[in-house]
Amino acid sequence: MKAIEMDQNLAINGGTKTVTKAFPWPIYDEQEVDAVAEIVRSGKWGNPDCGDQVAKFENEFAAYCGSKYAITCVNGSVSLRLALIACGVKPGDEIIVPPYTFITTASSVIECNCVPVFVDIDPDTYNISPAAIEAAITPRTKAIIPVHFGGLACDMGAIMDIANRYGLKVIEDAAHAHGAEYKGKKLGSIGHVGSFSFQSSKNLTSGEGGIVITDDDELYAMMHSLRNVGRIEGGQWYDHYNPGCNYRITQMQAVLLSNQLKRLEGQTRRRNENGLYLNQLLETVDGITPLQRDESITMHCYHIYIFKYDSAKFGGLPKDTFAEMLAAEGVPSFKGYPHPLYRQPLFQNKNFMCYAIPETADYSEVNCPVAEQACNTDAVWILQHAMLGEKEDMELFVKAILKIQAREKD
Template identity: 40%
Template sequence: MPKLAINGGLAEAADLRGKIPRWPVFTEDDRKALMEVLESRRWCRLYRGSRVEMFEDSFAKYHDAKHGIAVANGTVALELALKTIGVGYGDEVIVPAVTFIATASAVTEVGAIPIFADIDPETATVDPRSVEEKITDKTKAVIVVHYAGYPANLDEILPLARKNDLFLIEDSAHAHGTEWRGRKVGAIGDMGGFSFQESKSLTAGEGGIVLTNNDELAEKARLIHNIGRVVGRPGYEHYILSSNYRMTEFQGALLLSKLKRFPEEVEKKHSNGEYLASKLRKIGGVEPLRRDPRVTKRGYYFFVLRYNPEEFSGLPKSKFIEALNAEGVPAGTGYGMPLYKQPAFRKENLKGIFPKGFQVPDYEKIYLPRAEKFTASEVTLPHPILLGEREALDLVVSSIEKIKENVEEIL
């Protein structure tokens, strides 16, 4: 009789879905908040005291930032940050090799060139030494990604950026609630961008925000995001030529309502994450990211583990994930490859992206060993699992143990 569900055995975590909240979560308060906007007939933020304005203030305060500028999504949050600090044609911006494509496409969207740096596989965030190696006289900024909610090493990156006169942008699309040394991420560098897309831990389906502690940058970002207008001034006065990145009042109201519950959710995910990491570490071959006392709070997008086939008698990662899925655990592979390997970085697909005469790296020739190794071993669990009770986490652990004990069945 086969034991593993992939072979027709009983699924170890068949009950898991019933033990974790259905994503995205919403409550009656959220419904009420949305209906209030609908009935108010004020669906656009262009008035003083709007829902979006209230959300900007609340989220910025929660994230230890002075200013928040809400936008339509996390991709344009990065574009807005880059435009605000003045990144433009021909500038180079250093980005980590392991991230979602928006980290790099925001750079090309403002006419600049993304330069990939390697990562530290223990934290899945950019390696400061690799960043240092990539700095040239064209480098204008560094974007760090707090990958899966794990904060980049700001103790090293920030002084490095300052020493080289570079702006530091924190792509915090995964990192709502994340803290580095007791301070929330996003405005520790010059500017930070967040996403509120449906899969994110705080969501309105779509949405984003830029955070900063710098008054001048905040004012400039606000102007750029509102097609050169100033809220409170006549609607057809425009002070600069730019675009419209505004968030709707529906998004603002929903986020404001959800933000009330969010700190509690972060606490729960943080402590569940620590619990899961301690259990997984005992199994062997499914190593969580490094525990570091400077990471005082983990916001989560993915729970990342690094799979070592040698500890599973050579079972390939893809088969391990298939077996885990069959047991009822919704594991995945994160982004699956370093970003420079995406078809978007092939020569034929880069035609027309950079102006003629630009010196652009041959992305097809890049090989960053730690990014390659990390993505080959990465297995991810979606963050809603961490909103379940301990029983749900125990099912994840016992499913992995079961695969390890019965691995001969699928070799």
């Protein structure tokens, strides 16, 4: 990056922003508009009573991921629930999850009458620690939900080895990981089931929506049935075999996703390239440490670009204040989660309502030190749409950080 004289007048105090460019999301043009308009004009909006756009997208997404099957549903929370039920969980079963993720990774477990068991994350990647997974396994453990947080692949080799040795199901939470890869395989296609979200912030979006992928015939049949009010393929419309609900998406969402999917690979490669470049730049900044990625990460989709912040190198400036300053400088950024999931009122108050969670489930003493530190002092996020910028934008992101650092050292 070229040496640039630092503007000491911080934007948060009324100074000039370092980054003035907008990073729009979602990205679309007339092809999306025309595709949705065509469905509207046809009057065939539903699924599966008319039209075949949903099946078309499911086939496209399965092929993109290298999986045999894909089943759409209303959102990425329901997709996790479908996967858990299809994997045969029973009331009181334990499901291992990380604490540094969105609430639904754990609340979907509660909805299935199972017990989330929180284990800590790796300090270098912020993904679930395989060693912590193995240490938490009990006779009641049924499944593991590794979250590819920010689009960075978990250590799937180690996780699948543990699952195979203990006879556990692996449900990949790939809500952040559209297009990302581990050793050349698309994330979501490595475990028994992969779950994705199409919520508005996601790298592939239709505003809302979700999908599960699998190669397993039995898992596919059950998830397909649960998504469609318990019906089975080949059965009659008013015959219901399983306790499912109407979790179907619409034809309009499907055509939007089909068109957005055409953009995904190019966007993923752009984010990956910018992430690698930003890593190089930030490695030279004292007090800033990018998360690690090794040779197993053959594609990172950077739904969130995360770096670790050391306040001691910024004059003791607290992380929350630093994050506010960075956002004010025009960098699309955020301080991240305020606390690990087990500190949410849902778990601290055991507000499980009618769900069959054993009284022994107690989260008052749970403590995952790495997740605590990430939330409290270390982790700062740059959001995915910013990673679609140019190399010059990555340089400006670093300039904004250096501007804050120079100001705080004065």
